[in-house]
Amino acid sequence: MKKIKRIFILLSVLLFSAFLLSCSKKEEESTSVSAEEASGLEGVITNYFQQIEAQDDEQLEESINSAYKAKEELFYNALSNYKNTKKDLGEFQEIEKVDVKKEGDTYVVDLHAKYAKRELIFHAALHDDYSGFSELSFNPVYSLSEKLFAAFQNMIVGMGTVFAVLVFIAWIISLFAHLHRWEVRQAEKRRKEMERAVR
Template identity: 30%
Template sequence: MKLNLKRAVVGLTMAVCLFSLSACGAASKQSEGIDADMKAQLEQIPVASYLELYTGLEDKDTEQMRKSLTKKDEVAALAEGIDSWNNVKGDLGSFVSASDSVKLEESKDGYSATVNTVFEKRNMDFTVTFDHKLSKITGVAFVPEYNIAEKMEKAGFNTLMGMGTVFVVLIFISMLIGCFRYISIFEEKLLNKKNVAEIKVAVEAEPVFIQPLAEEDELKDDLELAAVITAAIAASEGVSPSGLVVRSIKRAATGNWKKA
């Protein structure tokens, strides 16, 4: 299979080169249509053989064929047509035959050759485009012929998909707009929750305790004060200070001094 692929690519390349050499002089002529010499050269191009390159291509050899065609600039456009062929081959079925007549057209980009082909399920127009010198293939096109019912079905499906997509987007936007009020409520709740938390933190701050003054302060370690009080008591009682022992000193209530 690999050898056949290589032969097919080489054959196609040689065919394009031969036609390019014979068309160099005629490509510069300007006319309203295709002149006779150019038309004769285009009619000699085996358009159907390019189609056989796709119809005989198996899925397992697709990538190998793509790489082989891409390496040669003259037929690189055929590699780009592989994806288009894979998209339409399911609607065509098996290849049956190709018409001998070729429709030729000229455009600002070059020339195109179209051949009508017959497949198991439907017919198809296969088009190959060339540059003005016929030295390079610039593109391929596969145009299956669908009946009115199939066209209406495809049109209806495309319309349904387009309208369905629009309605889904509109519904999503409506739901998004409707959620804006809940977003504001959610933000307000978050703000209130933050304020409550700040107040709670302020309330739960560590309190400052003031140590109350003791009503009765015992001055056990104040020796000078104890000596003075002992001397005063001894003088008032007429006894010796050595016989007196001060065990504790307590502050008297202010009301007692006023009564004295």
């Protein structure tokens, strides 16, 4: 019996280890990019970013609508995100730097742009055959205090909602006493009516 337990424990540990190893995330190694490729990608991404940045609100809305009509979800989401974060950024000032690296079969480009209120990281990932974007996003960089304030606001709204729902549920439960009284009255009426009918 003890041998069976030991074998069972050993098999359990081995299966658990195999499970953990199979679930581990493989990190893709960043490989170096040649200077020509890096400068070419920097130029392409910088031009693309400047074209988007140069658009006014009306043109940006047209770009979003055309991406929606063409069912280009990647561009639609990225441009919508950019439009929604524009007010948090302020006025565009300059492009600070462009980082280019290759991860697996994808070129990853991060363009750091300086705005009046905060920095924006324009993240783009291109297939190694330059056939198109696999990732595209506009990520404003918020300070720790801004993140904490937003988290605090979300917590207050969430807790307030839960509290309101609990109060509403408690109110509904308190009405059950009135329901019980009504049922008792109805039962008494029926009993009296039956007594009258019997007489």
